[in-house]
Amino acid sequence: MIEDARIHDLTGADQKLSSFLEILKESYTRKVSVESFVSSSIRKGTLKTYRYNPVADSPTNERACLHMPYQPPEVWGCGVTYIRSKRAREMETTTKGIYDKVYEAIRPEVFFKATAGRCVGPNEPICIRSDSKWTVPEPELAFIAGMRNEIVGYTIGNDVSARDIEGENPLYLPQAKIYKGCCAIGPAITTPEEVGNPRDLDIECKIFRKNELIFDGKTNTSRMKRSIDELRSYLCRDNPVPMGTLCLTGTGVIPPDGFSLRHGDLVEIAIEKIGTLQNPVIQLSP
Numbered sequence: 001m002i003e004d005a006r007i008h009d010l011t012g013a014d015q016k017l018s019s020f021l022e023i024l025k026e027s028y029t030r031k032v033s034v035e036s037f038v039s040s041s042i043r044k045g046t047l048k049t050y051r052y053n054p055v056a057d058s059p060t061n062e063r064a065c066l067h068m069p070y071q072p073p074e075v076w077g078c079g080v081t082y083i084r085s086k087r088a089r090e091m092e093t094t095t096k097g098i099y100d101k102v103y104e105a106i107r108p109e110v111f112f113k114a115t116a117g118r119c120v121g122p123n124e125p126i127c128i129r130s131d132s133k134w135t136v137p138e139p140e141l142a143f144i145a146g147m148r149n150e151i152v153g154y155t156i157g158n159d160v161s162a163r164d165i166e167g168e169n170p171l172y173l174p175q176a177k178i179y180k181g182c183c184a185i186g187p188a189i190t191t192p193e194e195v196g197n198p199r200d201l202d203i204e205c206k207i208f209r210k211n212e213l214i215f216d217g218k219t220n221t222s223r224m225k226r227s228i229d230e231l232r233s234y235l236c237r238d239n240p241v242p243m244g245t246l247c248l249t250g251t252g253v254i255p256p257d258g259f260s261l262r263h264g265d266l267v268e269i270a271i272e273k274i275g276t277l278q279n280p281v282i283q284l285s286p
Contacts, residue, residue, distance in 0.1 A: 020070035020189060021244045028147055035191045066187045068121025069155060072144075072246040075119060075183055077159050078231045079109035081224050081250030098170060108226055108234050111173060113159060113248060114183040125282040126267065127181030132162035134260045138251035139205040139269040141198065141221055142185065143228060147243045149236040151228070154195050156269050156277040157248040158184040160261075180284065184267075185246065187275045194273060198228045201272045205253045208266040215259065219252035226250075 017023050027037040080102045102109050120126060128135045142157035160183065166176035195201070199221050207215040228249060235247050261267070263283035270276040 021073075024146065024152060024244060033191075033193075034152055035193050038191075066122045068116075068119060068124070069186050069189045070244065071116040072119065072185070072244055073116070073242040074112070074245045075114040075116075075157075075185075075248070076235055076241070076245065077111050077113040077140075077177065077248040078226075078235075078250045079111065081108065081226050081231070082219065082252035083223070083225070103225065108231060110231070110235055111177065113177055118178065118180060119183045119185055120181055120279065121184070122186040122277055122279070124184070124279060125181060126158060126160050126184050126279045127179065128160075128261055128263070128281065128283045129162050129165070129175075129179050130284040130286045132164055132176075134164035134167075134258075135160065135162050136255050136259065136261060137205060137207070137267045137269070138248075139203055139253050139271075140248040140251050141201060141203065141228075141271060141274075142246050142248045143198070143232065144189065145232065145236065145241055145243070145245045145247065149232065149241070151192055151232060153189040153191055154198065154274060155185055155189050155246070156187070156271050156274055157246070158267065158269055158277065158279065159248050159251065160184070181282070183248075184277060184279045186277050190274045196273070199224065201274075202270075203253060203272075204270045206268040206270075207255065207261070208268070209262065209264070215255050217253035217255065221249075221252075223252050224250065 017026055023037065024034055027034045030037060032040075080099050083103070126137070138159040138161055140157045140159055142155050143151045144153040144155070146152035159177070160181070162176040165172050192198075201221045202218065203221065204216070204218045206213060231247065231249055235241065235245075261281050263281060265281040266278060267281060268276060268278045
């Protein structure tokens with residue numbers, strides 16, 4: 001937990017609780033919210049505390065950096081939830097009209113995105129597929145589903161996507177979305193109590209190339225066509241997702257047509273009340 005530029009090691013509250021998922025499970029056992037369980041652990045004063053260094057490569061006895069906040073058992077994505085996303089995906093595809101239909105339909109687009117092994121955390125590299133020439137970041141608010149499919153936390157997600165592969169044929173969506181380093185999450189998990197209204201959060205995405213800012217886009221979650229609860233409902237409908245499943249809620253910030261990430265770029269995503277997620281970019285070899 002980050003508080004006043006310091007990191008509290010929540011796993012120090014109990015030797016059995018070595019991850020966020022174990023802390024979440026324990027909160028159910030004790031019949032308290034994650035927020036209450038964490039607050040109680042801090043009040044007991046048994047946690048190790050470090051100074052927060054967002055650019056450190058490794059923790060020391062005085063400083064600590066952030067890694068991927070937890071290992072999600074599944075990662076899902078929702079598409080065409082912003083008008084900007086609809087327009088971009090309609091432009092890229094050769095099959096015209098399908099994204100208009102999704103945007104206006106009652107049922108949202110929900111797709112499988114990643115496993116924990118395909119995800120990276122803060123300051124770890126996101127990847128460009130070896131066979132893609134048009135890859136972009138997609139900054140998104142992400143929610144975490146609990147044991148009863150309720151929302152137990154929020155974080156930042158970067159749904160890195162190969163737009164040229166998806167545009168060639170919509171049936172290629174899994175290849176455009178699922179591969180090594182295709183999803184970044186972090187820098188931390190924020191509880192629903194801390195977030196408040198998830199439909200009123202500023203989102204900003206910056207891309208740097210050779211230390212120069214080459215893209216700066218902004219949106220607000222109020223511009224989403226669908227509610228967070230609607231997306232959660234469709235994700236979990238007849239679909240037994242495991243506790244801790246992460247769901248990306250769609251993007252409203254898309255670089256200009258023709259822009260593609262390059263090896264060596266740096267992507268920075270900030271979401272109000274959650275923090276800032278930074279990731280360098282690498283090109284995968286054939």
